[in-house]
Amino acid sequence: MYRIAKTFTFEAAHHLRDLPEEHKCARIHGHSYRVEITLESERLTATGFVDDFAELKPLGDYIGTSLDHRDLNQVLDDNPTSELLARHLADWFERHLAPDLNGRLIGVRVSETVNSWAEYLPASRREVTS
Numbered sequence: 001m002y003r004i005a006k007t008f009t010f011e012a013a014h015h016l017r018d019l020p021e022e023h024k025c026a027r028i029h030g031h032s033y034r035v036e037i038t039l040e041s042e043r044l045t046a047t048g049f050v051d052d053f054a055e056l057k058p059l060g061d062y063i064g065t066s067l068d069h070r071d072l073n074q075v076l077d078d079n080p081t082s083e084l085l086a087r088h089l090a091d092w093f094e095r096h097l098a099p100d101l102n103g104r105l106i107g108v109r110v111s112e113t114v115n116s117w118a119e120y121l122p123a124s125r126r127e128v129t130s
């Protein structure tokens with residue numbers, strides 16, 4: 001099995017709904033976000049790639065155009081938590097890039113600070129527990 005990952009960064013503002021009024025994240029504030037997307041495949045392309053890293057550039061373009069220096073509350077219908085932002089980006093990848101790629105999506109990680117991350121795993125990566 002082979003894995004590749006690519007990282008993108010962007011700056012954006014947000015505030016979180018459904019928190020106590022006194023919670024610091026209920027106030028509008030900004031983060032330098034880090035997004036890491038990971039793909040895997042058992043089979044490499046003729047070149048020896050899971051996929052060319054360059055194939056992931058449209059995700060970076062989407063982030064640059066739609067998220068960078070934006071108020072994420074105006075971009076996402078959901079509360080703009082790291083978890084829901086990771087799901088938003090995974091859904092965008094599955095709709096726009098996955099059909100033409102060799103690798104399968106493992107997950108998308110989003111960090112708001114250097115000390116934390118949240119990850120979204122597509123349904124195919126989740127363990128069945130019941």
Ligand SMILES: Nc1nc2c(c(=O)[nH]1)N=C([C@H](O)[C@H](O)COP(=O)(O)OP(=O)(O)OP(=O)(O)O)CN2
Binds near residue numbers: 016081112
């Ligand atoms: N599970 C989640 N918890 C929190 C999220 C989130 O998206 N998912 N987001 C926030 C806020 O956006 C907040 O701005 C970030 O919180 P926190 O990491 O506590 O921020 P700090 O700057 O204080 O980070 P330190 O590493 O502790 O300095 C809150 N929680």
Ligand SMILES: [Zn+2]
Binds near residue numbers: 014031
């Ligand atoms: Zn925040």
